[in-house]
Amino acid sequence: MVARLIDEDPEGAYGYSRVALRLASRVAAVREAAGFAAYASQKYSEALAEFRAARRMTGNVDLWPVMADCERGLGRPEKALDMAGAPEVQKLDKAGQVEMRLVAAGARRDMDQLDAAIVTLQSPELASNSVQPWTARLRYAYADALLAAGREGEAREWFAKAVESDKDGSTDASDRLAELDGVEFVDALVEDDGDSDHDSESESDGDVEVVNSEAPEAKSVPEAETEPEPAEDNVDDVDDVDDMDGDEGDLKS
Secondary structure (H helix, E strand, O other): OHHHHOOOOHHHHHHHHHHHHHHHOOOHHHHHHHHHHHHHOOOHHHHHHHHHHHHHHHOOOOOHHHHHHHHHHOOOHHHHHHHHOOHHHHHOOHHHHHHHHHHHHHHHHHOOOHHHHHHHHOOHHHHOOOOOOOHHHHHHHHHHHHHHOOOHHHHHHHHHHHHHHOOOOOOOHHHHHHHHOOOOOOOHHHHHHHHHHHHHHHHHHHHHHHHHHOOOOOOOOOOOOOOOOOOOHHHHHHHHHHHHHHHHHHHHO
């Protein structure tokens, strides 16, 4: 259950791990699982204690790199670097040694030693053209360190190489590469939601128009009947006629 939840629900996995510890604290696998659950929840002190207990029970050095990373999480990068130079590192397999290199480079960056971090990551594994489970993360870490050091051109090259080797999408190298190229992604879902809202508003407007068009017309109120006012111009018209008659008499005479 812990392994199933650790990526999607770290806190839930941590809760299950505490229950498992109460039931089987003397089982190395339980202590290791509890350590990874605490690590995923950024409870680095608890994680380190569980990893140390599991290592004491098994004598295995496989947990050495993640133990060193817990030291980083606790704000002790110098301790992580000490562990990177310990004899236990030589007992790690290739994947473990690459992981230890990543932790050491991260510790250098924690101490603002960017150039040292870049040098730490330079290795045969980084230069190899073969793709291994660790290749994408190693190339990504190298590109990120180069970018932090202001070497943008080289960083872009290595982000592109990380994309080529990251078949399962374990990093966001493609997003970082697009960002360097000035490419902006538009969330299609957000656009669809906006269109849906717009359509809903349009439909609502249409409904309002239909309701208004079907509203009964207001009945006209009959105007009050009024008696016509006498025309004031009639008197003037009679005077004008009299004048015309007078004029005609003058002409005849």
